Amino acid sequence: MRILVVEDEPLVAQGLKQGLVQLGYAVDVAGSAEEAEGFVGVEEFDMALVDIGLPKADGLHFIRQLRAAGKGLPVLILTARDSMEDTVSGLDAGADDYLTKPYRLPEVAARIRALIRRSNAIADACLRHNGLCLDTRSRSAMLDGDALDLTNREWAILEQLLMASPAVVSKDRLVNSLAGWDKDITPNAVEVHVSRLRSKLAAGNVTIRTIRGIGYRVDAPEN
Amino acid sequence: MRQRLIVALAVPLIIILGVSSVFDYRMARSMSDAASDQGLADAVFDLETHIRNHGLTSRLDLNEESEAMLRSNAPDAIYFSIRDAAGQVLAGDQDIPVFALPAGGKLSFFDASYHDTAMRAAVHRVSIEDTEISITVMETTRKRQRAQREILSGLLLPNLAVIIASLLTVLFGVRRGLLPLGAVEREIAARSPHDLREIDLASSPHEIHPMLRRLNQLFVQLREAAEAQNRFIADAAHQLRTPLAGLQTQIDLAVSEGSFSKNEGRLQSIEQGTAQIGRLLGQLLSYARAEASGSLPGKPERVALEQIVERSASTFFDAALAKDVDLGFDISPVVVTGLQWLLAEALANLIDNAIRYTPPGGCITVRCGKADGKAFLEVEDNGPGIPEVHRQDVFQRFYRIPGSPSNGCGLGLPIVREIAELHGTEVMLISAQPSGLRARLEFPLPAND
Numbered sequence: 178m179r180i181l182v183v184e185d186e187p188l189v190a191q192g193l194k195q196g197l198v199q200l201g202y203a204v205d206v207a208g209s210a211e212e213a214e215g216f217v218g219v220e221e222f223d224m225a226l227v228d229i230g231l232p233k234a235d236g237l238h239f240i241r242q243l244r245a246a247g248k249g250l251p252v253l254i255l256t257a258r259d260s261m262e263d264t265v266s267g268l269d270a271g272a273d274d275y276l277t278k279p280y281r282l283p284e285v286a287a288r289i290r291a292l293i294r295r296s297n298a299i300a301d302a303c304l305r306h307n308g309l310c311l312d313t314r315s316r317s318a319m320l321d322g323d324a325l326d327l328t329n330r331e332w333a334i335l336e337q338l339l340m341a342s343p344a345v346v347s348k349d350r351l352v353n354s355l356a357g358w359d360k361d362i363t364p365n366a367v368e369v370h371v372s373r374l375r376s377k378l379a380a381g382n383v384t385i386r387t388i389r390g391i392g393y394r395v396d397a398p399e400n
Numbered sequence: 401m402r403q404r405l406i407v408a409l410a411v412p413l414i415i416i417l418g419v420s421s422v423f424d425y426r427m428a429r430s431m432s433d434a435a436s437d438q439g440l441a442d443a444v445f446d447l448e449t450h451i452r453n454h455g456l457t458s459r460l461d462l463n464e465e466s467e468a469m470l471r472s473n474a475p476d477a478i479y480f481s482i483r484d485a486a487g488q489v490l491a492g493d494q495d496i497p498v499f500a501l502p503a504g505g506k507l508s509f510f511d512a513s514y515h516d517t518a519m520r521a522a523v524h525r526v527s528i529e530d531t532e533i534s535i536t537v538m539e540t541t542r543k544r545q546r547a548q549r550e551i552l553s554g555l556l557l558p559n560l561a562v563i564i565a566s567l568l569t570v571l572f573g574v575r576r577g578l579l580p581l582g583a584v585e586r587e588i589a590a591r592s593p594h595d596l597r598e599i600d601l602a603s604s605p606h607e608i609h610p611m612l613r614r615l616n617q618l619f620v621q622l623r624e625a626a627e628a629q630n631r632f633i634a635d636a637a638h639q640l641r642t643p644l645a646g647l648q649t650q651i652d653l654a655v656s657e658g659s660f661s662k663n664e665g666r667l668q669s670i671e672q673g674t675a676q677i678g679r680l681l682g683q684l685l686s687y688a689r690a691e692a693s694g695s696l697p698g699k700p701e702r703v704a705l706e707q708i709v710e711r712s713a714s715t716f717f718d719a720a721l722a723k724d725v726d727l728g729f730d731i732s733p734v735v736v737t738g739l740q741w742l743l744a745e746a747l748a749n750l751i752d753n754a755i756r757y758t759p760p761g762g763c764i765t766v767r768c769g770k771a772d773g774k775a776f777l778e779v780e781d782n783g784p785g786i787p788e789v790h791r792q793d794v795f796q797r798f799y800r801i802p803g804s805p806s807n808g809c810g811l812g813l814p815i816v817r818e819i820a821e822l823h824g825t826e827v828m829l830i831s832a833q834p835s836g837l838r839a840r841l842e843f844p845l846p847a848n849d
Contacts, residue, residue: 192646279674
């Protein structure tokens with residue numbers, strides 16, 4: 178897994194590089210948008226971490242160039258600005274997610290995993306999470322190498338939760354996603370399905386947490 | 401200003417009316433006195449004619465009829481005397497005082513007193529049959545006094561009425577004329593200290609436009625100064641964030657490499673300090689952004705509170721989990737008018753505070769919905785709460801409740817209050833039962849809801 182870090186502040190860039198290398202990623206650092214454009218012209222990256230405040234051309238410019246060149250790799254913005262307008266313009270430019278400085282390394286790692294999971298689901302149609310694998314083409318599921326038998330509704334719920342992780346998914350949204358299978362499904366029915374899912378996942382390393390009054394979340398993987 | 405205007409108009413008006421009344425009175429009185437004197441003079445001339453007709457030698461017999469005619473001048477009593485040059489009374493009342501006529505004077509008038517009564521006397525010196533005699537006619541002043549009183553009442557009362565009417569006109573006119581100033585005054589008084597918008601000149605009188613323009617210039621300058629200050633805070637916070645991110649990353653690396661395995665406590669202190677700086681920078685930015693504007697920094701839009709609350713769940717669930725606090729929600733859909741990112745910021749600060757101050761094992765519930773015709777957003781915890789005496793102070797920047805255990809930085813509630821004020825509402829701090837705090841914001845429901 179190869180990651181491009183576009184950051185002009187050496188202390189931050191080197192720290193990120195060391196941390197990500199420890200987690201097993203291959204990391205290249207570019208100190209400016211121009212240097213980064215040179216990198217992506219000759220190498221393939223699985224992911225880019227981009228600082229917005231770069232000298233000369235800013236990070237937003239680089240992301241637009243990237244998307245204009247037809248490159249779909251996930252982009253995580255790391256910004257010292259956190260006003261809504263800044264983040265919205267970042268996402269508009271084609272970024273997939275953003276983090277505000279100062280961030281914690283485990284947080285960065287979790288976001289990278291989530292972005293890569295989503296991008297893989299598009300690329301090879303597989304949602305992977307701590308030993309759990311949902312193949313969206315064959316609609317088959319594996320847990321720690323063993324086949325996992327899921328009903329259509331359980332499948333739909335788990336897919337929603339995995340796609341959203343580490344974000345919380347509201348019960349209403351799950352009801353809506355199940356409406357295709359079952360017109361009259363109630364929030365209570367969702368609870369029953371989640372409870373069955375939990376017992377099916379109990380053997381593995383994936384937990385579904387309840388957020389009282391809102392919904393559920395597949396827990397962020399431990400390091 | 402109104403007082404000064406009234407005084408400046410009313411005092412000269414009273415003086416002018418007062419002086420003119422005095423002049424009027426004196427003129428009217430001298431005219432009435434002249435008329436009365438003329439009557440007295442007529443009596444003198446009547447006597448003179450009588451004497452000339454009848455001759456001096458006749459010893460001036462006035463028959464009763466003519467004397468009665470002379471004396472009839474009710475209600476005034478008339479007295480007269482005719483004396484020769486030696487002062488011998490030839491006819492009339494014996495004890496009438498003698499008046500010293502000016503040399504060569506013919507008819508003269510005197511004020512006198514007779515039998516303890518105020519009198520007016522006319523004295524005339526004539527030569528009849530080579531004998532010089534003086535004729536004195538004297539009357540009481542009752543009629544004159546009555547005329548005086550009539551003049552006084554006839555003149556003063558209307559004048560007094562004019563004065564009072566003028567004063568009322570001045571009072572009313574000044575008040576009425578200054579009404580637009582009062583409107584401007586009320587507009588300024590109703591402003592919050594952060595509201596530095598210019599005053600609309602269109603609705604105020606032309607005369608005060610120069611003053612209002614100056615005031616507006618001042619507003620602009622103040623606004624620019626406040627914006628510059630907040631921009632500086634924001635820039636400084638941005639600039640500090642990047643090196644702090646570097647520092648934070650190094651600490652995280654040190655943790656994962658086990659660099660502090662001999663001294664875990666020191667690592668924890670460094671981690672806590674760094675986290676606190678990061679949080680403080682974030683809050684400084686939020687506060688500067690919320691405070692800078694004075695009015696909503698953007699066009700108000702329809703904001704679904706339940707969506708903001710739902711999103712906050714993802715943001716804060718891990719922090720609550722890490723502290724073993726049960727973070728739950730109780731939401732029903734409700735729409736308010738405002739700015740989404742500001743309302744999200746306010747909610748984030750309330751939840752962050754609740755997690756910070758609720759001990760492990762505690763419980764936090766975030767609610768939104770409609771109640772009593774209003775939309776509400778509230779965060780309730782069962783932590784220690786805020787004692788009544790500190791309820792106002794906690795809205796001060798950097799205020800910390802003495803002895804409070806947590807590592808907050810005292811900007812959370814001030815930020816929430818700024819945002820509440822920008823949305824025309826306030827933060828209510830309510831004691832939760834049996835313990836804890838309920839921080840609540842209420843909003844009017846949009847009109848077409």
